[in-house]
Amino acid sequence: MSVLKGRGVPDRSENDGTGLACRGEVLHVLHLLSRRYLHGKEEAVRLSLIALLAEGHLLLEDIPGVGKTTLALALSHALGLSFGRIQCTSDILPSDITGLSIFDRDESRFRFVHGPIFHNLVLTDEINRAMPKTQSALLEAMEERRVTVEGKTYRLPDPFLVVATQNPSEQVGTFPLPESQLDRFLISAGLGYPPAEIEKAIIRGGSIREEIEKIPPILGAEQIAAARRAVREQIHLSEKVIDYIHALVCATREHRFIASGISPRGAISLADASKAAAFLEGRDYVVPEDVKALAVPVGAHRLILRAEHEPLKKKEVLRSIVADLPVPRG
Amino acid sequence: MVRLKTLLNLLAYGVSLLGFLPLAAHLDAPALVAFPLALVVGAVWDRREEFPLKPGFATLFTVAAFVFYAAQVSRDHLIEPAVNLLVLLLAVRLLSAKGGREYPQIFTLSLFALAASSLLSLGIAYLFYLAPMIVGITAGLVLLSFYKVDPEAVLERRELRRLSGVFFALPATSLLLMLAFFFILPRTQQPLWNFLQPTAAASGLSDRVIPGSLAGALEERRPAFRVQSPPLPPQELYWRGVVLNHLDDRAWERRTPPRERTRVEGGEEVRQTFFPEPGPSQYLPLLDLPLELTGVRHQRDGDLVFSGRPRERRLSYEGVSLFGGRLVAEDGVDREFYLQLPQQISPRVEAAISRIVSAAAGDRETIAALEDFFIERRLTYSLDAGLHAEDPVDHFLFESRRGYCEHFATSFVLMLRRAGIPARLVGGYYGGHYNAMGGYYLVNESHAHLWVEALVDGREWVRLDPTTLSHNAAQAFGGSGLNWRRGLLDAVDHFWNRIVITYDLQQQIELFRKAGERAAPERWSAPSLPSAAALAGVALIVALPFMLRGAGNLRGREQRLLRRYLNLVRRRHKLAEIPPSMGLQELAEQVDDPACRRFAAIFGGAIYHDRPLSEEEFRECREVMKRVGRRGKDEG
Structure with a gap:
């Protein structure tokens, strides 16, 4: 008898032979982060990746200390992306985010100093603490993917993903995001406390910040662009x-x-x-x-x-x- | 215990015989000889399991026959070659090897042969061939399905009895359906093929008579018409057709009669319904003396002649006659027109007339004397009259003294006119077979007759039938009644024509109208064209979704598959209900069944790509469905 042939219908749910670019790498990131570094945060990692692939931004609504920053850092490392962090306070100005021109004496001219927003992955902590003026500058940058300072337009790097956090229980001295601006976040999610067993393990192990620094980059900007294209077109x-x-x-x-x-x-x-x-x-x-x-x-x-x-x-x-x-x- | 093959052979022979018989009358000699021969030889050889005709020869023969008959085909000659070829093909099939492929061919050819016969004739015999043929073919097809599985199968008597239920139930249902369709479907009223070929000329009522030009009248058994009527005294059955009033040289013919006002009075009013056979004649016979005619477009002349158009199809009309009435010419007649004579009359006839006229006083006496003269001559009524065209009257009265109605009537009318009595010839039919079963008279073409009308005292047209003056009149018109067997056959034929063949569009409309009246008496008068169009529109709108559904049939298949799958999952996994908000994958996760996951992947892969399932996917889905809920058993 001749060699048995395949069943004809490719098993699309299991293998990777679907021609979806970089899917294996993206899945690797997901599994690596959620199973090894961010225990019990699989859903949050997944949503972050979805936000990344769908070219949107992520709003994490949760109390401090549940791992929002850790998540963002881990992501930036695993994805091979540059990381910027903005800690919002009530006196933070738009220029603190976008950067500003300072006078360079040596060259006798103004030089633009890039703000923290010029990174692939920007963590904006406590976004509801920033003034509406600053919030709107940030949100505009998120939407337009460019920044205009003193009449000059600077393109933001690609990919560009903002992970904003806000503390829903804090009310005093905050400027809650208006609905029109909330609409600009693709996904809004909470992290929640980890399950008891995992939390105990976390307590036992202590902070993993240092380990996170050692996460090897699995993807690069190019692969992410390819994966995004696959999502869009395939x-x-x-x-x-x-x-x-x-x-x-x-x-x-x-x-x-x-x-x-x-x-x-x-x-x-x-x-x-x-x-x-x-x-x-x-x-x-x-x-x-x-x-x-x-x-x-x-x-x-x-x-x-x-x-x-x-x-x-x-x-x-x-x-x-x-x-x-x-x-x-x- | 019967062999399946034997049964099939019997059915094949029976069915092909049923196809051959109705065509037999229309076949050429080769086909006529070949078929019975093939039937007998084939049957004999079948017993030996051999076949006289090898496949190569069969093909050769078939091609030869085809070429031969194809060469004969023309526009006017199409059906005959075709039916001959059909029968020859059937004969070839009977002679060659028979297997699972050949039996259906025999059945089909036979059915074609029977169908072809309906192009040539519309007799009731068709029904009697059709019914057994349907039974035979149904039985054959059922047996064939067994034969395909095991050609050597043997049927027990009990099995056969059970099967025979099917053999009869199926055709019975289809015959019932046929009955229903009969009243609904549109129909033709004549053999389909005949509309291209005008009806063959046949003897019948003619408006021109040349006495002595024919050696003898044709004794035709062909029916001329049937008439539903109460029984009447047989001696008085004169069916009036045409009046011949002018002698042109030697031929009596019909000229437009001069204007005359006539009135029919007295007698007994008799109503009749006529069913004339199709034919070229334009005259509509009615019982003498006719009063009025309804049911068909016609023209009525003063001399009580009703004419319409040549009858290309079967029709019926109603007549009212005054039986035994008197025809009164109210204002007298154009005497000169009815006294017109030929240029010369033989001396012997002249002498006879002058003797009669001199002895008689008045018209009635003259007529009586003339009748006496005819009786004296001892004339013989005979269809074998001999040919004598020179002076037929002289020859008939003085030489041969034998003849039929034409000789009697033309001689009589001539002598009447010579004696100064206006007279004319009336052509029609005399007598007829009364069919008590059907309550109608059958009048054949052989009943065609010619008699005389004479104007007595310038006022009344009196019917005179000189043929009765022959010495053998009693025997000649003894009224040969139909025996019961022929009567029955004719009655069946009559009702077949009346109910089936002449059932036309008009009667269909009538049927629907009556049904409508019964359903809604105050609203429906007749189905008008707009309302019919509206009805058709509504029907179309109602049918449209189904038609469109038919176009997207694949979608229906997916829907059915999904419904079956969901039911299966519900049953196998003992779910109370699958809410409509639950997707297929979600369901698969919930019941945690790899088969369900597989199904969701295949099915979803197709429908969420906006395409129907491929055949392979469909098959795999069905395979997968067999495994739904079976995991526990396989693994545990």
């Missing part, structure tokens, strides 16, 4: 899933608890993020489950609840909407 978003996303955002707009639902930009973000999630799963098509899983991280922070339902959590409202929405199956 992942198929079917009409059925588009219908599903549309039905979902419509449901948020019509919901009785919600004053303002997910915007078209939010819908685009949801689609992009779903494609990135499908990339991570090794599929070249988006399934409704991708959308379902990302609806809350991508959508919840964009909702404005009605005044009388303010005490409810946006995430819970959105989760209930998703749970009731039929998925397109056939």
